[in-house]
Amino acid sequence: MAEYKVPLADMDFLLFEVFKADDIWQKLPKLAEQVDKDTAQAILQECAKIAEQEVAPIARQGDETGVRYDAGKVITAPGYKEAFNTYVEGGWPALGGDVDYGGMGMPKMLTAMHEEMLCSADISFALYPSLTAGAALSLAKHGSEALKEKYLTKMYSGQWAASMCLTEAHSGSDLGIIRTKAVANDDGSYDISGNKIFITGGEHDLTENIIHLVLAKLPDAPAGPRGISLFLVPKFKVNDDGSLAESNNVSCGSIEHKMGIHASATCVMNFDGAQGYLIGELNKGLACMFTMMNFERIGVGIQGLGAAVKSYQNALEYAKDRQQGRALTGAKSPKQTADSIMVHGDVRRMLLNMKALNEGSRALSTYISMQLDYATYAEGEEQAKGETLSALLTPIAKAFFTDLGFENTVTGQQVFGGHGYIREWGQEQLVRDARITQIYEGTNGIQAMDLLLRKVAGSKGAMFTTFYNEVVEFIESVEHQDSMQEFVKPLSDALEDLNDLTLELLSKAQDNIDELGVSANDYLHVFGYTAMAFVWAKMAQVVLASEQISEEFYQSKLHTARYFFKRLLPRRISLIALARSGADSVFDISDELF
């Protein structure tokens, strides 16, 4: 298996050539204080070392050993504790955190790349800090001063980890029907009782305490999602001086045996009158949770990308080494018994699919992260636009990147032939690990509904128009350039088709709302390929304008852009046909006839 190498050159290209992150950061006062180009590059380089040298090497063994459950305790796989300690010593848990409580306040554009590296190295490992960062985000935004002083600081320092406790056995996608109860105590705290399942990092041996953010309902709360509150429930209670007190009636009942991410602890958590503290307002728990959702969902999208990047690197090394058969045009290496399989058009197709989709996903992820940074740190119109675009594109980041990520891990496995099916090569692990990203944090079907129903239709098309204008503006800025014609024309076609499709679906929905539910998945993918064409055209433009255009990196980028427009963007055509084919064939058949 290839040794994982962080694609630092591509990250640098995206940040500083394509999206001019340094200019953006300078304009936004809160970011200008924390980060500039030199700092960012140093951070990425240091983080790359951790990912390549500390995390990547433990992934295979982690898959084989997995986490172990023993009488309420969860023992992580060999090497995880050491890698986690190194990660903490480097100060990485604070990377995106609030500076007022010890965070480093780095922009999402940077933390997203940090996440990608960790996930390429090992999704199982990455989940422990990732869940903690997500919980910290909610707490930082909605928690009281006291809670933040007491808990947030130690989450940033890496002393304590965190989990998000949402799902119950009967309540997954539909959180409105959770049963976990919260009863108010006289001292302002609450007694939390209930059972949660699928809790990532609910219990483990990496940290001395684990801070659970738990969704629960007060006895008199309104029914449905408007009666849900969010509570902070530590595994061990915490004294006023920050030292650990007694256990808090939180226990791990068992762990799940899963298809992949074996080294990530997926726990059944039992709360038996555990002491909890309200975060934000009563009955506003879902809103508090959704604060972190845009960040987290992009993060899950990036997990899919992470696995796919490693799969590509492995597959490329294998394809270059493996000698089998001859080129159709005649032997390329006649002195060897066979040519490298790189001579075969179908192998190149598989590798280029992976390359173009991975680099496109990274570019789009960086673009969305940039919008999230505008939403968080900018003001006025710029802030509003950032908020709109990041909210609109978040479900695409989650579902599109993970669908492509899974596809790419499967493709990378296929390049290996039979060896791709054998565990020791590590390639099949990536398929199993990536698969979960399409399911958790809201299934990709839910994401598609979020995009088309909540965002596009919910805003009566206004959110879509913001995106449309953004692309039109770009097209107008480059359409006079001869060298850009090969990209501008198909991008423009794709955008207009997406616009037409959007209008058609919104119109159909006035008669039958099911038209949206049936088309949502195809619509999301049409949107995804179009948005990806937008960032590929942006990248092509930067390359074409660059003085370094003849260098390998830039030539590779340009050829890959051409490949994307020729051989990936056309996927949208069938998807549009499907999205337009209507709800009748899906609903005219009664349940009994399935």
Added chain:
Amino acid sequence: MAEYKVPLADMDFLLFEVFKADDIWQKLPKLAEQVDKDTAQAILQECAKIAEQEVAPIARQGDETGVRYDAGKVITAPGYKEAFNTYVEGGWPALGGDVDYGGMGMPKMLTAMHEEMLCSADISFALYPSLTAGAALSLAKHGSEALKEKYLTKMYSGQWAASMCLTEAHSGSDLGIIRTKAVANDDGSYDISGNKIFITGGEHDLTENIIHLVLAKLPDAPAGPRGISLFLVPKFKVNDDGSLAESNNVSCGSIEHKMGIHASATCVMNFDGAQGYLIGELNKGLACMFTMMNFERIGVGIQGLGAAVKSYQNALEYAKDRQQGRALTGAKSPKQTADSIMVHGDVRRMLLNMKALNEGSRALSTYISMQLDYATYAEGEEQAKGETLSALLTPIAKAFFTDLGFENTVTGQQVFGGHGYIREWGQEQLVRDARITQIYEGTNGIQAMDLLLRKVAGSKGAMFTTFYNEVVEFIESVEHQDSMQEFVKPLSDALEDLNDLTLELLSKAQDNIDELGVSANDYLHVFGYTAMAFVWAKMAQVVLASEQISEEFYQSKLHTARYFFKRLLPRRISLIALARSGADSVFDISDELF
């Protein structure tokens, strides 16, 4: 998890209503002696019992336990020996065998359905009899009288199993470079020496002997594929009276740890001067092997279908039970806290994709099997057409059914949400098991090359024309029927587009043969969807002409046909665009730029 139920009604519909198997059998003397409708129905019903009651129940445990290697021995998972014995006692190993040596001589149309049942129940189990049946086919066709008397009879009786030993570590897709050596002995036998990998059922404890069919080269053999011979190498030598003699210097060095099919033994086999017997002529080994390839490759396609059928049954049961959220059009079950997820358009879409693709694959598999039966049992023009169509469509059966099968297992897992990722539900096992079918017995990329280069281009389009005419004939026979218009028009469009694409690619290939290699995969899928539209239209026609049209089964079939034409056939549009996009974007980028 749902209990697996064999789709007997659909099998009956295909055999006796759509393809009129009883008429065909009556016309072909060798088949007429063996089988009629009653016999066939009795066979399917008995086989269904084995699959449902004996094989399906051992699959989950087989996945958990897997096969165990202990000092050269391979111990199968709990229950496999018992299930295998029951299978043998039922006489099933003889099902498709040569009647002169104890076989039952059943047509492929029937054995294909038998294979589907076993694979839905458990691919791992199915592989043991399946490999034996494949080896028996080669032996029956090319072996000497003496070899057949001695070995074939015991393979049909189920006393002995068999394996196919092709792959070596450096030689997978490219068999021309194998190194296993055969040296002639004075007594007409050969000493076989070499190492084989990825040998399914190379060693196990199900039978007292295992008959290996081994590809090897004589010292003076021509280089490449034309120097390969096929040998029969038993694990234990066999005395003239049929009793077992001493061990034959064949040993299992280890077993692979794989992504799935854990209960199937995938062995490294070492031959150290083992005694072997030539099958067929010297240096014609590949041809002897390819005798069984059409049968086996359709069989692998059916493995993909098998897993997908079970995935559908599980997903449907789960979707009907699982209550989560509300229909977009308002609560459907207001007395429950939530509606069943069957109300969601996206869930219905996933289930109907599976249903339509599974039933379409089964129908196309039956059609191809029918052609194989014509090729085997008919004469003159009918035989020739059967041979052409079965050879042409075999790579489609293998690659298209397994790509769809894998897609459908992933879709079925997605319907389960988070539970689909948990091992105990069994749904993720189907994904892992199905994945191998896209890889072994010639990767799907190799199948695509076989279709477009060897078959379509190799026959200068003649083989394609045979298929084209077959569909045109059908279209002409139904195009006057009003009720068939919704199917005939899109089928006709699809066929003409496929024809145009074929001509375009063959023309381009005259300048650049790489155009075929690059387009092969997309071409195969365009062909697959078109061929599937052909059998779906045939099924629709039968339903529309049936007096039972108002019954549930027929209504379900008709709606599913409509769904296929509306929401699956349009996938071909993008695939055509990709297949037409040319080789330049794939080959203009040098290896260093990947």
